[in-house]
Amino acid sequence: xxxxxxxxxxxxxxxxxxxxxxxxxxxxxxxxxxxxxxxxxxxxxxxxxxxxxxxxxxxxxxxxxxxxxxxxxxxxxxxxxxxxxxxxxxxxxxxxxxxxxxxxxxxxxxxxxxxxxxxxxxxxxxxxxxxxxxxxxxxxxxxxxxxxxxxxxxxxxxxxxxxxxxxxxxxxxxxxxxxxxxxxxxxxxxxxxxxxxxxxxxxxxxxxxxxxxxxxxxxxxxxxxxxxxxxxxxxxxxxxxxxxxxxxxxxxxxxxxxxxxxxxxxxxxxxxxxxxxxxxxxxxxxxxxxxxxxxxxxxxxxxxxxxxxxxxxxxxxxxxxxxxxxxxxxxxxxxxxxxxxxxxxxxxxxxxxxxxxxxxxxxxxxxxxxxxxxxxxxxxxxxxxxxxxxxxxxxxxxxxxxxxxxxxxxxxxxxxxxxxxxxxxxxxxxxxxxxxxxxxxxxxxxxxxxxxxx
Ligand code: IMP
Numbered sequence: 045x046x047x048x049x050x051x052x053x054x055x056x057x058x059x060x061x062x063x064x065x066x067x068x069x070x071x072x073x074x075x076x077x078x079x080x081x082x083x084x085x086x087x088x089x090x091x092x093x094x095x096x097x098x099x100x101x102x103x104x105x106x107x108x109x110x111x112x113x114x115x116x117x118x119x120x121x122x123x124x125x126x127x128x129x130x131x132x133x134x135x136x137x138x139x140x141x142x143x144x145x146x147x148x149x150x151x152x153x154x155x156x157x158x159x160x161x162x163x164x165x166x167x168x169x170x171x172x173x174x175x176x177x178x179x180x181x182x183x184x185x186x187x188x189x190x191x192x193x194x195x196x197x198x199x200x201x202x203x204x205x206x207x208x209x210x211x212x213x214x215x216x217x218x219x220x221x222x223x224x225x226x227x228x229x230x231x232x233x234x235x236x237x238x239x240x241x242x243x244x245x246x247x248x249x250x251x252x253x254x255x256x257x258x259x260x261x262x263x264x265x266x267x268x269x270x271x272x273x274x275x276x277x278x279x280x281x282x283x284x285x286x287x288x289x290x291x292x293x294x295x296x297x298x299x300x301x302x303x304x305x306x307x308x309x310x311x312x313x314x315x316x317x318x319x320x321x322x323x324x325x326x327x328x329x330x331x332x333x334x335x336x337x338x339x340x341x342x343x344x345x346x347x348x349x350x351x352x353x354x355x356x357x358x359x360x361x362x363x364x365x366x367x368x369x370x371x372x373x374x375x376x377x378x379x380x381x382x383x384x385x386x387x388x389x390x391x392x393x394x395x396x397x398x399x400x401x402x403x404x405x406x407x408x409x410x411x412x413x414x415x416x417x418x419x420x421x422x423x424x425x426x427x428x429x430x431x432x433x434x435x436x437x438x439x440x441x442x443x444x445x446x447x448x449x450x451x452x453x454x455x456x457x458x459x460x461x462x463x464x465x466x467x468x469x470x471x472x473x474x475x476x477x478x479x480x481x482x483x484x485x486x487x488x489x490x491x492x493x494x495x496x497x498x
Contacts, residue, residue, distance in 0.1 A: 046265045046301075046309035047496045048292045051272030052384040054321045055290075056362075056371065057314040058396035060084030060100040063268050064487050065394075065480060066312065069497040071263035073101030074109035074255060075270060076298025077288035079146055079178070080120040081171040082270030083365025087486045091131070094365055096173075098124045099268050102135040106266075111251045112142035113288060113298020115178040116190055118238035139242060140251035140300070141191030144182045145235070148225035149210045150174030156218050168284050169323025169337055171367055179287035181206065190248060193239030196232075203228045203235075252300020259305070264497055267295040267306065273384035274423070281427055284325030292388035310496035312479055313390035315381060315470065317397045320362050320371040326431040329410035330374035331356070338372055339431070352404075360400040361485075375437070377410040378473055383423040385474045392496060395470060396482030398463050399448050399489075407442040409469070410435035440466050448483045456481065456491050 047066055051057045064086050067073055075082075080097040087093075088103045097120045099108035110116055116139055128135045151174035161167040170176060181187040186206050192198045211226045224230050242248050255265060271290040274280045279291050288294065292311045296303040321327050324337055331353040333341030345353075353373050356362065362371040384390070401407060412419050413433035424430050443460035451458045459467075459481065471478050481491040 045497060046259070046267060046305060048267040048269065048295050048306055048309060048311045050269040050292050050311060050313055050384070050388045050390070051290055052313040052315045052388075052390070052393070053272050053319055053377070053380055054274045055270075055272040056083075056320050056322065056365075057272060057316045058482055059269065059314045060086050061396065061482060061485060061487065061490070062312065062314050062394045062480060063100050063266055064088075064104065065490050065492065066496055067101045067104070067106060067266045069264055070101065070106055070266045072107045072109060072255065072258055072265045073099040073268050074111050074251070074265055074299055075099050075114050075268050076111045076295045077113045077290060078270035078286060079115035079173060079175050080117050081173045081175050081286065084270075085365055085485070093128070095124055096365070097121055098128070098135065098137055101266065101268070102128070102137060103133065108135065108137040109249070109251060109255065109299075110137070110139045110143055111299040112140035113294060114140070114143045115146050115175060115182070115288075116143045117146035117173065118193070118235065118242070122238070122241070137247060138249040138251070138254060139190045139247050141189065141248050142251065142300075143190045144178055144187040145190060145193060146174045146178045147188070147231060147235070149207065149214075149222075150177040150181070152222060152225045153177040153210065153214065156214060156220055160218060165339070167324060176287045190242065193235050194243040194248060195239070196236050199236055199239065200232055203231055207231065250300070255299055255301055259301075267299065269294070273387060274380055276387070279383070279387045281325045281423075281430060284323060284427065291384075307389070310391045311389055312392045312394055312496060313381075313384055313388060313476065315393055315395045317376060317395055317401050317466070318356060318360070319374040319377050319380070320360070321374075322364055322367070322369060322371050326427060326433070327372055327374055328413060328430070328433045328435045329377045329408075330372055334370050334372045337369075356400060360397055375408045375410050375435070376470075377435070378470075379410070379413055379421055379423045379433075381470070381474055382421055385476060386422075390474070390476045392479035392494060393471065393474065393476050394480040394482065395467055395478060398459070398467070398481055399446075399483040402443055402460070402463075403445045404442040407440045407466075408437040409440060409466075411438040412436040440469070448489060451483055452489050452491060456493055459483075459491070
């Protein structure tokens with residue numbers, strides 16, 4: 045059986061915690077896209093683990109697979125593996141031979157491009173991990189894959205083809221002088237060793253065959269989507285997107301299993317009870333703003349909105365796991381959730397951070413948008429049109445603080461009534477049942493209404 049976990053908003057919905065919760069009966073947790081831009085936090089036996097590449101399930105002894113749709117930075121991979129090892133874990137991580145490798149020059153180019161774009165206020169606000177430039181090379185058929193690292197001749201040949209092009213791009217197009225990140229010999233030596241380690245530790249797999257064999261043996265697999273629907277390269281808010289497909293469809297090409305396998309299992313949309321965003325781009329329900337990220341924002345918001353945004357940001361821990369940047373926050377946006385539900389075909393929802401919104405004086409949801417004098421229920425396809433959307437708010441009665449531990453042990457009916465009304469509105473609007481409600485960061489701080497593996 046499989047369960048696919050997808051971020052329904054803009055990333056940072058708390059997917060790690062739900063993978064942890066629903067992944068309990070799973071044997072394998074496989075990522076199908078993205079790279080070390082995917083900050084996720086897992087709390088296990090009182091210890092907090094912050095990972096950016098390795099699937100969170102490995103903390104609990106699952107096999108973690110980085111599927112062929114991922115881009116893998118071996119430096120991060122081995123740093124994270126070694127750090128987990130030092131904390132007494134024995135992580136079992138496999139890497140698809142077909143997964144593309146992030147090289148240091150990709151990171152440099154990511155930074156250069158963002159700098160250049162920032163001159164005309166067009167920067168995406170990337171995580172700077174080289175994600176976009178690596179996917180560019182993949183699509184341009186000049187990428188270097190994990191399997192190539194273990195083949196020194198192929199690695200050398202490919203570096204000799206690719207690196208001079210990258211150097212010319214940096215130096216001649218952007219006028220930036222570059223260093224050892226573009227040195228073929230240094231790269232060859234370092235990355236050949238990663239290849240040896242990957243091979244000698246049995247980490248390289250043909251992901252599709254590996255996963256299919258596991259399913260044939262009756263094992264359970266979680267497909268762990270990173271980022272979220274609105275930063276999907278196709279269905280997100282282009283160009284303020286990441287360069288892969290976090291939506292559920294990506295799980296098939298990103299692992300080597302068929303859409304029938306993915307569609308045969310549950311697809312759980314992870315929803316944060318409000319909205320957060322890292323980086324630039326429209327956000328119609330945003331409260332106040334974050335300078336440098338919110339387009340046109342210069343710290344000039346209504347002081348009440350500013351205070352509320354700050355309260356939610358602090359209460360929800362809305363600071364980037366990877367970058368530490370303050371996240372933009374806003375009210376829940378239903379057009380985003382309708383868009384996500386259609387694109388990924390959610391069979392269930394997990395709504396997180398219900399506790400974060402407790403005790404507010406007022407509570408709103410962006411039910412629809414108004415644009416060009418018309419009301420619409422879904423997200424427009426162009427960024428410009430989305431930026432022109434004004435939210436049509438629906439007001440809800442806020443719920444008070446509660447003893448969340450008691451609520452977690454007593455279950456759904458113990459939630460404050462107004463919180464249940466809020467959750468039922470979301471579920472009814474989307475026509476999707478609620479599988480889980482998050483009321484704190486730990487695995488025990490969740491209410492499970494329906495377990496997709498049970
Ligand atoms: P990139 O993935 O580093 O290329 O960044 C592209 C866009 O996706 C930027 O707006 C990032 O802030 C955003 N992004 C990438 N990874 C995450 C994530 O894990 N959570 C939230 N936003 C992300």
